[in-house]
Amino acid sequence: MKLGTARIVVWCLMALVVFLGIIALVVQKPITYILMILALAAELIMFFGFIRCPHCGRHLDRAGMxxxxxxxxxxxxSLKEENE
Ligand SMILES: [Zn+2]
Incomplete structure (x- = not known):
């Protein structure tokens, strides 16, 4: 996966976590907390798994976002993608 694509996915998951967090506070149902935790887990997997330098493969941390x-x-x- 390209760094630019991974970055967009992580941002979307982050927004989803916040959204589910608000829903969880409003509806007070265990399922919403479970969904929020799953979205958070997916976000962390994407963040640590795909926010990487395409050259040396090191995790770029928040700078990569x-x-x-x-x-x-x-x-x-260079982290700029050639076809961008
Ligand atoms: Zn590198």
């Missing part, structure tokens, strides 16, 4: 980041802080290679 910033679309403005141009170079990997570990290997210095």
């Amino acid at each position: 910033n679309a403005e980041i141009e170079f990997c802080p570990f290997c210095g290679e």
Whole structure:
């Protein structure tokens, strides 16, 4: 998966977690908490699994979530995708 795509998926999951969190507070049903935890788990898996440098493969952490980041802080290679 491309870094740009992974970033969008993580942002969407993050929004989903917040949304489900609000729903859970309003409806007070265990299922909404379970769905929120599942969305959070998916977000963390995507974040740690796919927010990586395509060159050295190191996890980019929160810096990798910033679309403005141009170079990997570990290997210095460009993170801009060629077909963008
Ligand atoms: Zn790198």
